[in-house]
Amino acid sequence: MELLDNFKAIEVETPVDKIIRQIRSLIVSGYLAPGDKLPSERKLSEKLGVGRTYIRDAIKKLEFFGILTTHPQSGVVVNGTDISAMEGLFSNVMKIERPDFFSLVETRVSMELFSVQNATKRRTDEDLKNLEKALEAYEAKIKISQHAENEDFLFHLKIAEAGHNAVVKTMMLIILPDILAIYKKENFCGEDEKLKRLGEHRAILDAIKEKDADKAVLLMQEHLKNVLEFSKKIL
Amino acid sequence: MELLDNFKAIEVETPVDKIIRQIRSLIVSGYLAPGDKLPSERKLSEKLGVGRTYIRDAIKKLEFFGILTTHPQSGVVVNGTDISAMEGLFSNVMKIERPDFFSLVETRVSMELFSVQNATKRRTDEDLKNLEKALEAYEAKIKISQHAENEDFLFHLKIAEAGHNAVVKTMMLIILPDILAIYKKENFCGEDEKLKRLGEHRAILDAIKEKDADKAVLLMQEHLKNVLEFSKKIL
DNA sequence: CTCCTTTAATTGGTCTACCACTTAACTCAT
DNA sequence: ATGAGTTAAGTGGTAGACCAATTAAAGGAG
Numbered sequence A, B: 001m002e003l004l005d006n007f008k009a010i011e012v013e014t015p016v017d018k019i020i021r022q023i024r025s026l027i028v029s030g031y032l033a034p035g036d037k038l039p040s041e042r043k044l045s046e047k048l049g050v051g052r053t054y055i056r057d058a059i060k061k062l063e064f065f066g067i068l069t070t071h072p073q074s075g076v077v078v079n080g081t082d083i084s085a086m087e088g089l090f091s092n093v094m095k096i097e098r099p100d101f102f103s104l105v106e107t108r109v110s111m112e113l114f115s116v117q118n119a120t121k122r123r124t125d126e127d128l129k130n131l132e133k134a135l136e137a138y139e140a141k142i143k144i145s146q147h148a149e150n151e152d153f154l155f156h157l158k159i160a161e162a163g164h165n166a167v168v169k170t171m172m173l174i175i176l177p178d179i180l181a182i183y184k185k186e187n188f189c190g191e192d193e194k195l196k197r198l199g200e201h202r203a204i205l206d207a208i209k210e211k212d213a214d215k216a217v218l219l220m221q222e223h224l225k226n227v228l229e230f231s232k233k234i235l
Numbered sequence C: 001c002t003c004c005t006t007t008a009a010t011t012g013g014t015c016t017a018c019c020a021c022t023t024a025a026c027t028c029a030t
Numbered sequence D: 001a002t003g004a005g006t007t008a009a010g011t012g013g014t015a016g017a018c019c020a021a022t023t024a025a026a027g028g029a030g
Helices: A015-028 A041-048 A052-062 A083-098 A101-121 A123-145 A149-162 A167-185 A193-209 A211-235 B015-028 B043-046 B052-064 B101-122 B123-146 B149-162 B166-186 B193-209 B213-234
Strands: A069-072 A075-078 B068-071 B075-079
Touching: A015 A052, A015 B149, A041 A052, A052 A069, A052 A083, A052 A101, A052 B052, A052 B068, A052 B101, A075 A101, A083 A123, A083 B015, A083 B166, A101 A167, A101 A193, A101 A211, A101 B101, A101 B166, A123 A149, A123 A193, A149 A167, A149 A193, A149 A211, A167 A211, A167 B101, A193 B068, B015 B052, B043 B052, B043 B075, B052 B068, B101 B149, B101 B166, B101 B213, B149 B166, B149 B193
Parallel strands: none
Antiparallel strands: A069 A075, B068 B075
């Protein structure tokens, strides 16, 4: 028995894999571009001569990787192929692991420091413009509203983009919403601290502009200090 | 609008996610040990009050992560968790879009430095035992085989575990197999460098044991230097 | 002719019945 | 009492029917 086990991993191609291969070829051949809708499950099922269950499984698998997105009662569309594949993976794994808040924040801090350091070295002029715009949006939101968490986080996301590391940016995209949710629930962002935060953002942006890595990292570290302390308390 | 889109993936917990959480809790609570059979799909469907389709979807997803394995017409069993479970997870997707290797490696280095630093502060005695075991497994594999990449990476994964940050560990779990695949394809690991690597692993473990953070980080940095250079060349 | 309302067709989501295979219990000849 | 042969219950696999939401087409009022 055990000896024969070695030969067992041959695996015939399952119907699902066949379907995946077909859909994949439709995409790589350019017949299906990002944004296009897939033929309906019934049509595919009939065309490929298999049950709809198989089609659904195949779609689900591709959706799992972030290649497709199903819109209920509407259709299945093809996603962009830049980093979306990883994005789907991350969020799926995250659901299974159920991380604690402290780990999330600690990881965020680590990545932010890494990102801001990269940003000082790699930022383009366009990055600077985006950062400036994000900062202004934050400032504007503060003046008219109580809740500016979204704009706050968006600025940090732009820093990650300016760091020009797709993987890190994707990770930030996955982690930040989770942290944001807890922020809102615990009402972490005090009213009086917003102006202080705005100033810190400004200082960080300046450091990025001046390409002063050490200064940027230091400022970011100070900026995120409170959050880290806060997450320790919750723990 | 476009800015807020990034955070828009709010996600309400689907039935499938609920089931996954329940099955997971059965496993982590020890009620289901590796090798055990899951209750049948019908039983679960009745017990949890949902259709069998949902149960099947949940099982399929967990199977995808290597946590479960279904034996047709027989049952579903719980696997041990290992890096090999995730191996090849990306391989399906890679055919469509090859992720930026340099970003992957750069991110890995950043996280490894972060992890090893945490490990020096938080490692338990059990962590040390696991690291020791992983190191021995690596050494043993080197002596009998040419390919010890799995064991190499497993050691690094154990360091991430010793760092006691669930998020970072999860990210490593996702990134490492992908890097591993490229390693194998490009045949990066030279025969002569294996003993050198083993020694470096040993030194890192010692630094963790002695709780010398600075030394551990420095050693890790040196250890990963080649990989980073290599990824730059490929780029 | 235009715009709003209504209606019919189509979509993905869900459930249930049936299938082939496995497994364990049972029967019966030895 | 034992063993092989048989049978029945249980398993995951598959397909099709039905559901609610969406969407596009048809109809009618202005």
